[in-house]
Each structure stands twice: as C-alpha cells, then as structure tokens.
Amino acid sequence: MNWLYYFDLFGVFVFGLSGGFDGAKYRLDLFGILVLSLATSLGGGIMRDVILGSHPPNAFINQTYFFTAVLAGLVAFFFSKRVERHFDFVQIADAVGLGVFAAIGAAAASAYGLGWFGIILMSVLTATGGGVVRDLLVREIPMILRADFYASAAIIGSIVYISLDSLGINPDISLAASAATATLSRFIAMRFGFRLPQARGKHF
Template sequence: MSTSQDFPTRKSSWKRFDVTVLYVFDLLGTFAFAVSGAIAAVRKKMDLYGILVLATVTAVGGGTIRDVLVGRVPPFIFRDITYFFVSITAGLLVFFFHKYVERRFKLLLIMDAIGLGTFTVIGISVGLKFDIGYFGAVFLGVMTATAGGMMRDVLQGEVPLVLQREIYASACIAGGLIFVCLDILNIVPDINVFISAAAVIAIRMISITKNWNLPKPKI
C-alpha cells in the first residue's frame, strides 16, 4: 500500500523491475482486500454506498493509519489515486456480480494472502525509512496488513476476525521477524522484501490448507 518511491534503499538501489512487480502485487492485494470488504457488506445487506465504503476501508485503512502515525501526510491514497480507483472498482464488481465472485472463493484467498504478504513488507519498509526501529517497523507492517480488515469487521458490527481465529496477524509477525533477521544480515533490500513477503504468503496458505488456528483457553 505504497508507491515505488517509498521503498528503502539502505545499501543498494531498487531495480525498476522489482519495484514494479511489488507495486503490481500491492494493487492486486488492494483489490482482494476491497473485494472481501464488499462481500462482507453484501452479506450484511448494505446498499451501494455501504459496499463501496467497506471495500475502500478494508483495502486502504491500514496503510492510511500507518502514514498518519509516521507523519507522512497526505496519506498514500491521496498521493496515488490508483488505490482508490482499484478499491471502488472492486466494490462495483461485487455489487453487480457478487454471486459469481463468491464462487471464486479459493482465488480470493490466494489474492488475499498475496496482499497480506505485500502489505506487511511495505509497512515494515516505511517504518525503516522513518527510522522508528525494528519493533516499530514490524508493528507498522502488521497494522498495514490487518487494520483494514479490523475496521471492516467493526463497521459491520462484529468482533474482528483477526482476533478470533486463523493464522493471520501471526503470519505477518513471522514474516516481519524474517525481514528483521535478513536486514541485520545485510541482505539486499529487494531480496529481503520478496523472501519475507513469500514467507507470509506461504504461512497463510498452509494454515488455510491445514486448518491451523492459534490456541484458545479452555472454558
């Protein structure tokens, strides 16, 4: 959830191709998150405006909060309006074709996992650019990837999914720790980003396949 100019260049410059690929994944994740928000709105029988609001909030909410926290204003969605158009487009597609979209649930899960990994590493990258330290950077990464979904759930009157079940935020934390370790080892930033994002995506997809969940207290 960021433009190409936001990625850190600690010891080497980003190759244009690598930044472009990550940017494409970023938009793909934005689309997937927006679709999930729009589907949630449809299931709550919201009108067109409600669908578009939930789609946009889910897709860009985390990145917007991240930018405000680090003092980068205006937030990215106002500096690169592509994200807004992608979110609105996703919402409109769900509004008109929600039955068809829901039948492609597995594809949406894959896209969602890609978005989760991409948003995580971009959030961490922004944190490092603003010199807030590793802990703060990982926090920003997790928030960028999950805050939008939490806002979606609150707006539709439910306990956020990320707080109830599934390996979701924990996958982001694991990817963030990998990112930090690779950065300490002075791995080239672009390689670090792709390895860390791939780790988040892999953990998320394996947890879905194996039906992994975090432990809950016995009541």
C-alpha cells in the first residue's frame, strides 16, 4: 500500500509537470500553470474515484496530492525556459504519467472487484483522463486521439497487470512491471513512430 501511494504521487508529479510545461508553452500566468498542473495530475484520479464510488476522492482528503501537483507546476514555471528547447517535455512527462496511472488504475479497479474489461477500461481512463482534461483546456487535439500508440500503451500496461496478478505475483512487482511496460511501449512508439493502421479520410 505504501509503495502504491508513493508511486501514485510520482504519477501526480510527472503529470503535473506535463500540464505545467504545457501551460508555460501557452504563456499562462503562474496561477494558470498551477491550475493546469492540478487539472492534469489530479483529473484522472478524481474520475477514477468518482466512477468507483470512492467519495470524496483521494485528492480531496490527502493534501500531499495537492502539494505534489503544485510543486510540479512551480518546477514547470521556473524551468520551462531552460528545458523547452531540448526536449518535448510535455510528451515525455506525459508518457511516464501514462504508465504509472495505467498501473494504478488497474490496481484500483482490481481492488474494487471489477473483471478484466473493467480493469482495462479503468486503467485507460485513469491513465488518459488527466491528459484529456489538459488538452481540452488548452484546445489541442487530445493525445489519446492523435498520438501514436497512446491508449494502446495503457491497455498493454493493464494487461500486464492482469496477467501477473492472476499468476499470484506480488502486487508491487505487478504494479511496477505494468507501469514500465506501458511507458516503454509509449516511448518506443514516440521514438520509432510506430503506428496502427489508419482509415482514409481528412486530416485534422
């Protein structure tokens, strides 16, 4: 449980970074950046808790989530200038957060007794919910639609969790393996532009 908790905070931090860097990219003021950090990093978990019926959501009763997200926003605010010319930090942080939250969403759904498809759905929702909120707020096409192998990475992560869990593996190891696989899948897709088949039609 403890390890899950710190893992969750880590996911909150990296998603907070992705929201914060995105806000800096659009020249939001300090509070706008903090709002985007909070929305991105807490959005997925709040959706997860609301859907599972865990009231009030963790983010509202444990202040560490709040401060972790704010810290990430501050880091993004103060370091955005230095960082942005080297990497697309929004995408990198997003990929790490995606993996972590896919694993945590799967674990939470499993703890609530959902079946495998419920676990997959919850995993994808938790992993992508915050990013969708972020992208909608800054009016970009959500990564879940435009990015290569995005929801797919979360699905892979949740399948790894379900498989290891059904083999009776230690939950902490299942969690770590699930997050690592999902993040890695996304990194590989980002690096090599791995794509799924496309239907023909107009471009965005």
